[in-house]
Amino acid sequence: MATVFRPLERLRAPRPSLQPGVAGSGSACGRCTLGAKRYLLTDSIVKLKEFQQKKVAVAYNLPSTKAIYFRNLEEKLTQNKLILKEELKTVLHLCQSREDAELVKSIIYRYHAENRNFTVGEYKFGPVFMRLCYELDLEDSAMELIKDKYLQGFFLDSTSFNILMDMLFTKGKYESALEVLIEMKNQDVKFSRDTYILAFAVCYKLNSPESFKICTTLREEALLKGDVISRRASCFAVALALNQNQVEKAMSIFSQIMNPENITCANLNLAKVRDKLKDNPTLAARFDEVYGKLHVNGLVTVYTLDALLCQVPRDKKSNTVLLKKKTVSRRTLQPLSQSLLTE
Numbered sequence: 138m139a140t141v142f143r144p145l146e147r148l149r150a151p152r153p154s155l156q157p158g159v160a161g162s163g164s165a166c167g168r169c170t171l172g173a174k175r176y177l178l179t180d181s182i183v184k185l186k187e188f189q190q191k192k193v194a195v196a197y198n199l200p201s202t203k204a205i206y207f208r209n210l211e212e213k214l215t216q217n218k219l220i221l222k223e224e225l226k227t228v229l230h231l232c233q234s235r236e237d238a239e240l241v242k243s244i245i246y247r248y249h250a251e252n253r254n255f256t257v258g259e260y261k262f263g264p265v266f267m268r269l270c271y272e273l274d275l276e277d278s279a280m281e282l283i284k285d286k287y288l289q290g291f292f293l294d295s296t297s298f299n300i301l302m303d304m305l306f307t308k309g310k311y312e313s314a315l316e317v318l319i320e321m322k323n324q325d326v327k328f329s330r331d332t333y334i335l336a337f338a339v340c341y342k343l344n345s346p347e348s349f350k351i352c353t354t355l356r357e358e359a360l361l362k363g364d365v366i367s368r369r370a371s372c373f374a375v376a377l378a379l380n381q382n383q384v385e386k387a388m389s390i391f392s393q394i395m396n397p398e399n400i401t402c403a404n405l406n407l408a409k410v411r412d413k414l415k416d417n418p419t420l421a422a423r424f425d426e427v428y429g430k431l432h433v434n435g436l437v438t439v440y441t442l443d444a445l446l447c448q449v450p451r452d453k454k455s456n457t458v459l460l461k462k463k464t465v466s467r468r469t470l471q472p473l474s475q476s477l478l479t480e
Contacts, residue, residue, distance in 0.1 A: 177306055177334060177338055177447070192231070195230040214243055220247050220248045222252075225244055226262075226265075228244055229241060233273075245262070245266065249288055253291075284316075293326065294326070296329075303335060305317065306335065333359060333370040337374050338373045340352035340373070340374075340377055341374075352374055376442060
């Protein structure tokens with residue numbers, strides 16, 4: 138399927154800029170103080186823990202051994218027998234190694250060949266496979282399958298693409314992550330809020346005129362379609378514009394951010410002001426004085442802008458559920474707000 142997204146089509150593995158970015162944006166997110174292995178998508182989307190718990194349950198309830206189950210599936214492949222949905226579910230959760238993954242891939246191809254016309258409304262295997270690849274560091278296998286035209290329709294949801302982009306982003310493989318974005322566009326998979334965060338983050342890390350053009354085009358298309366662009370995604374776009382010395386564009390995007398008083402937005406302003414005043418000793422001295430007072434009063438973070446942009450996002454949904462569940466102390470049977478002081 139041809140895509141109308143021309144700027145993406147022309148881009149082929151751009152080189153990251155060697156010029157220093159805003160407030161230390163050239164540092165690797167994986168090594169920053171706020172960083173972690175997963176720092177663009179929330180746990181409620183990646184669901185690695187949930188996936189691993191399911192793997193334990195599947196292995197425990199297996200009527201035979203894993204070796205016997207795998208051998209039976211290999212025989213079905215050899216004899217060209219039908220692969221059932223539950224069998225694919227099970228084998229995805231039994232996979233523990235790269236060797237196991239090769240069998241999983243063969244079963245996916247066979248299953249899709251037999252069910253390519255019955256995927257609408259069915260169980261979504263794409264995200265499960267991507268979680269498996271995330272767990273086993275199989276980003277190459279994930280890339281291979283998601284780009285294979287023979288499997289188009291197997292990865293129908295944005296979550297599959299988002300998890301793969303997140304996986305590649307955490308490993309610093311920004312060009313590959315951009316390829317996934319291109320593939321997502323070509324397969325006409327609808328972008329989600331998280332897709333825009335990932336896309337703008339990848340463009341920010343590539344930090345080139347080409348990636349800036351892609352980010353700008355994506356944003357303009359999203360606004361025309363009425364898609365929601367989160368504040369976090371917009372912050373990546375602002376930081377990229379600043380790094381590319383597109384100050385007016387950065388100001389334009391920043392002015393459209395709803396509630397820009399959060400710490401990341403504030404540091405976008407501080408970072409640019411400090412840079413602009415370096416040639417004016419008088420104003421620079423005044424800025425340092427104000428900055429010093431803010432720092433003494435604990436109003437300035439010690440983290441780089443890059444660390445703030447790439448920090449682990451809070452999973453608001455799970456926090457809300459936790460608060461709702463823990464309203465009463467189990468020991469005192471008092472409301473939690475009161476019992477916290479006594480316990």
